[in-house]
Each structure stands twice: as structure tokens, then as C-alpha cells.
Amino acid sequence: MNRGLFRCYRSLSTRALPIQETPQSKLFQSNKRIQELGRLGRVDEARKLFDDMIQRDSVAWNTMISGYSQNGRLEEARALFDSFAGKNVRTWTSMLTGYAKYGRIEEARWVFESMPERNIVSWNAMVSGYVQNGDLCNARRLFDQMGERNIVSWNSIVTGYCHCCRMREARELFDQMPERNSVSWMVVISGYVQINDFREAWDVFVRMHRSEVRPDQSIFVVAFLSITGLNDFELIGSLRTLAIKMGLESDVVVGTGILNAYTRSGCLEVAMNFFESMPERNEFTWTSMIAAFSQCGRFGDAIALSRRVPEKSVSTQTATMTAYAQNGRIGQAKQIFDEIPNPNVVAWNAMLAGYAQNGMLEEANDLFLRMPSTNSASWAAMIAGLVQNGQSKEAVELLAELHRSGVVPSHSSFTSALSACANIGAIEMGRQIHTLSIKIGCQFNSYVGNGLISMYAKCKSIEEVSQMFCRMRHRDIVSWNSLITGLSENHMLDDARNTFEKMPKRDVVSWTAIISAYVQAGNGEVALQLFLDMLAHGTNPNELTVTSLLSTCGSLGATKLGEQIHALIYKFGFNSYVCVGNSLVTMYFKCGCEDGFSVFEEMGEQDIVTWNAILAGCAQNGFGDKAIKIFEKMKANGVVPDQISFLGILSACSHSGLVDEGLGYFNSMSQDYDILPLVHHYTCMVDLLGWAGRLSEAESLIENMPIEADLVIWEALLAACRFHCNIKLGQKVAERLVQMGTQKSGPYVLLSNLYASHGMRDKVREIQKSMVDRGVSREQGLSWIQIKSKLHYFLTGDKTHNQIKKIYSVLMEFYGHFQATGYVPDTDFVLHDVEEKQKQNELLYHSEKLAVIFGILNTPNGSPIQILKNLRICCDCHNFVKYLSKVTGRKIVIRDGNRFHHFLDGSCSCRDYW
């Protein structure tokens, strides 16, 4: 009753009685206004008010100083601080907080040390200052020195451990706290979220709820963040119910948290329905929804939503801009960027990333240099852009520059730089980055940690891979996938399989990795079975799975497996993807199979890649005339050939000896299409002229070309010299190659033999020494054959295959007959200082001979045989296989490191030139 009356009186008093303008109340009003203006960042207005005041008390001074220091105007804060004679503990603390907030921790400490008296708030400010500046050591030391602590002191130190991802210690301190408030709970929950330990985050939330602490707005926000990582759709619903109970669901901040939980769990329809039902939306809400659409590729929805935004802001515009950029519409992205009145650093970064992701590195770099201010994300975007555009070396250099400039690189910069190291096999640099990441304390950040795993894997250091994996406490699916990939890339198939079986969860990447491991190991049966298992588990392959599998089949010549996947492609509707069709064409041609033509015919849509794939296929298989027909048809269809098309047609001409046609196309390139030939195009021409014996023309083409000659083009000329027995030019070219530091053994062997035959022993020794010095050794020959979707591998001189005895005895038998026909083994390319007999033996055990005999033994009489080889076939084997094709009546196809050889009835499709 009384209370009711009192309330009535108060409301009457404020409404009815005039406000008394006492000097005291005027002072109070002014102080309040200064504080308000300071909070809004309108410091100059605050200062004007301060200056106009007739009377100022210490509150006025302190509020003004705090206004300056909270807004980073530290020099002005300091000037006022110095001129204020009545400094009290609050004055000193305001100054301290300002310095700490803006990274000037040394000056903050100086203030702390100089304070005439300190209270618990100043101690807390100093502890928190250290925490904000990442100096956990000093924070903890100070915390331990405190005579008296309150809940804020505890919250600050726990925050410090959370920021450094040291959750074990954070949790210990949290458990020791004499009392906790909602901030304490929030800090710990978001700490677990930060290290992606969503389960623990959720458990802490549940514990808090049981302890009868009432969850507030910010607790709900972190709780929704934590269940995002659990992929538990129902849990979102339960938490929503709780939010409704607490009357917080209609709160726009909590609502946006709920929206984010839906979008990040991939429930875009539910998210959109929720969005439409929200009673209030703010800038954050709109931005989240636009970004969600754009991130999952729903470009149209993102743009449609952006048009409905009632009041555009920098963040909504930035999200829209990113949607355009990710769709390759960089022009429209730029237009939006130009419309933003005051772009902030995030908007600048978005534009920068847009350029970089669209391969426009020059524009990106230009923007980077023009940015009014950059932050770590700008550098990260630039580094990532370089990596994505194949400039890994430059990316690593940029990271080094960032580090040298004294800025601490962000997690993303580390991650991208590690990927760069992986690309170029720079393990030492990778290790240095690892050391740096330990120093900064981010080695276990999930991106950095996973980046380290895959860097070590790609650099073939499997010990460091498993070390890193074991040390990471919070492994996600990417960590597991990286480990599997690492193991399989290092040919540890059993370990890869065991790891795969142990995975807590698998996604399409995990399946693709293990399947590729089996394909690579030559076990197509298991690979196909796993592919079917994946489908049975409800994991759908994507274009990437299919194209990468096909590409592996192509490089291995695994035709059977390729055909089986082809059949499945129709079943799953992948036939409408042009990239899948292109992969099929490439796969078939790489397997020496003409089905590539029919796939091409059946494709509903063809792009330039399709045409180029078929041209390259013709080139590899020696279908020169067909290539010309296709090239002409392509032009007739209005498809403009590019550099790659010309590479295809030129190489087709050279593989079929179509000299005049090749010369015509080479000239047409620059004359009709304004395409400047690259060194690869010139190499085709050297092959072509070389084939025709026009060696001096080939030589002068190299000498006069406007670009620098590389090793490959000289090697092509050397091969031509050797074929046409032009010793003089051959010697000159080989000497040049040795001088250029080639790693191929051919030129060394040739020179060594040449010098030896002239008795020039010193020269021989010199050549052999440089071979040793440069670590040049003959690459080991490896051939393989597929029988019943299983690959069988043979190394030169192999003794391990279970049929090897039988293979050798049959081989000797054929070889005996073969020599009886008058054949002399061609031992030219075997090092001169070994015995003639030994040389012959070396030739006898070449891997392709073993594989071809194995094929004859294990396939029905008369059926064709296909062999794949890593190096170019040697002359002796070429002759031997010609002979075999005649006496066995079989078609024998060999794909060597350079091209296909189709052997039939004693002759080869390459017309003995390769």
C-alpha cells in the first residue's frame, strides 16, 4: 500500500514539479552530458561543454579525461590529466585504462606505478590491461600480488587464459572462484567456443542453467554460438524454447544469435522463415542473412535480400559486395564499394579479397597500396590471394615482410603461408613458421594446426605429421582428413585405412581421400567398393570427387575403373556437368581409349576446355589428321582457340609428322589470333622440325625466339639429334644442358660415352663428377598394367613380383628368338664403363618388358595389352615390342612418359620417331 503511494508520488513529482536549476543540478547535468557525448565518440563537443562550464568538480575532469582516453585521444587525455591538480584514484585509473586499451601497455604500467594510492579497481584495470595486450605472464603475476580480489579480478584473469586458448588453466581458475556472475560463465563458454570445443561449451552452459544463474542476453548469444558447432538441430529448438521462457526471443540480439545458429548449421530455409518472423531486425540481422545466402552459393537470394534492406549500412553493403565478387561479378562488386560513403577497413578488405579471388592480383595489390589503413586481415587476404594464384614463393615472402615489420601475423596469414610452403615443398620455411606460431601461441588453432599437418604431409615428413596430429587436442574433421591424405600421399595405405576407420565422423573429402589412396596404390577393386560404400552411407560425391577420381584413373591408365565410374555418373546425374564430361574425355584419351570421341559427341554442352581436351587427346594418341579436322570444326563453330588449343594442335602435328600443317598453325597463332607463342609452343615446333630432320632450323628457332629457352626445349633438340645421329650438334646441345644444370641423366651419359669413345678420360671423369655433385641419377623405370581392375607394377630389374621367375624365363625365350632374327641390342644409352654383357642385361630387365610379358601370360590369346610407363620407352624395348606384336599377333599399346605407341603386326604408330 505504502509502496504504491510512494510510486505515485514519485511519478507526480517528476512530471508536475519544475526542475530546480540549482548550480549543483546544473553541474550534475553537464557531467552526465559529457559522459554521454564521450560514449558516442563526440569528444570535441564534450570538450566544448567542459570548457564552457562555470564550475567544474573532479567528476567533470575525470569524465572528460576518460572521454578522451576511451576514444584513443591519448595525448589530449594526458594534457588534461597533467593540468588537473585535484587528481584522485579515478583520474589515474582513467588514464591507465586509456593507455592499456590502445596498446600502450608500458605507459599504462608507468601510471600504475606512479599512482599515489590504488584501489581494487585500479588493480583490476592493470590486470585487464595486460590481458587485452596478450601479456598473460604479467597479468597473472599482478593477479597473484593482489591483496584483495573481487569478481572482476577473477573474470579478468580467466579471460586472459581463454584468450590464449589455455582452457585447462582457465577452467581450474573458474572452478576456484569464490563467486561467479553471468560474465564469468559467459567468458568460459565463449573460451570453449573459441577453441571449437562446442561440447564442453554446451556442458558449461547446462551447468550454469542448473546452478540457477539466470541466463542473460549475452549468455544466450554464446550459447547459440556453442550449439552451432554441435550440428544438433533439435538443440537449437530447445534453446529457443528457453529463450522464449525468459522473454528474450524477441530481443533483436538474441534473435540474431538464433538466426546465426540456423544459418551456420546449414538450415537456410528455417533461418529464412525465422528471419521473416522476427519482430525487429537490425543491421546485424540483415547482414547475417545476406552473408549466409552468399556463403552457400545462393547468389540470387543474397542479392534479392540486399534489395530489401531498409537502411543500407557499411556491413550490409560489404556482404552484398562479397556476394557479387564470389560470383565473379567483380565490376558490380566494385560499383557497390564505390557507393559506400565511408568504407571501413573490412569493406576495403572485402574488395581486396574479391580481386584476389578472381585472379586480379594487380588490382588487388594496387588497392592494398591505396588503403588508408590496413590490418592483419588485409595482409592475410593478400597472402591468400598470392597462394590461390600460384605465387606461393611470393606469398611466403610477404609473410616474412609482415613479420619483419613487427606486426604479429594473423592465424589466416599463417594458414595461407603454410599452404604456400606445402605447394613448393619448402619444409624449412614451414618449420620456421611452426616455431613462430608456437611463440605466438596459435599452433593449435584449428586452421593453423591443420595447415601444419598438411604442410608436413606434402613435404613428406610423416613423423612430423603424426607428432602434430597427436599433440592437437581439438581435432576436427579437417585434421583427420589431412592426416589420411598425408599417409596416403606417402604410400602408407594401411595406416591411412586404419585412420579412416577410426574417424569419429566422415565427409565427402574423407571418402575421396581414402578412395584416391586405393586408386593410387593400384587397387581399383577396393576403390570402387569404397565408392559404392560411400553412396550407401548417404554421402554423395560431388563434381570434385568425380573429376579427381577420373583424373587419377587417367594418369594411371585405369580404364576399367574409369568405365565403372562413367556408368555411375549417369546414375547420379553428373552427366550434365561440363567439367565432368571434360574429365571423362581426358580420362579416356589418357587411357589410350577412343571412347573419348563418343563422350565428346554425347556432351550436350561443350566449352573451350572440352575442345582442348579432345585436341590434347588426339595429340597423345597420334591422331594428327583427326586433330586437324577437329580444330577446323572448332573454329567453324565459332569457338576461338586459345594458347592451350594451339598447344594441342601443334603437338598433334608433331606427333604425326605433319610438318607443313604444324608450321601453318604456328604462324597463324600470332598472325590471326594475336596469341604470342610460349616456350611450350616453340618446343612443339622443335619436335616437329626435329622429326623431319630439319635440325639446323630447329636450332635457329631456339636461338632466335624472343623468350628464354628452358631445359625442356633443349632436351627436345637433343632427342632429335640422337634420332638423326647428328653427333656434332648433339654434343653441343648436351654440353649446353649440362652447363644449365639439368637433372636428367641423358645428356651426361651421352657426353660421357662420346668422350670415352675418343679416349678423353679427363673429360669423362669431369662429367661423372658433376653428375655426382648435382645428385643426378637415372630415374628408375616403372611400368604398370591393369588386369581385372587391378594394377600390377614393375620396376626395372624387379625381383619382387610373385610371377617374376616365370616372367624372366618367358622373356629370355622370346629374346633368344628375337636376337636370332639378327637384332643387335641398342646399348647406346647405357653408361659406357660397364661390360657389354651387363649392358644387355640391364636392357633385358627394363620394366616395360617385364610388364608386357606379364600381360601376355595373364590375358587370353590375341587380346590387346596396354602398358603404362613413367619414362620414355628406349629403342631396345621399342624394337622388342614391335617384334612381340608380330609373333604374338596382339595389339600392344604403351603409354610412355611422352606419348602413346600403338604396336601392331611389327610396326608402331609413332613411325619410330618419339
Added chain:
DNA sequence: TTAGGGTTAG
């Protein structure tokens, strides 16, 4: 609480 930068299959 939002927008920008990052790791795994190729």
C-alpha cells in the same frame, strides 16, 4: 551478435 582474411579431396 554482423560484414573481410584461412586448413583437407584437385
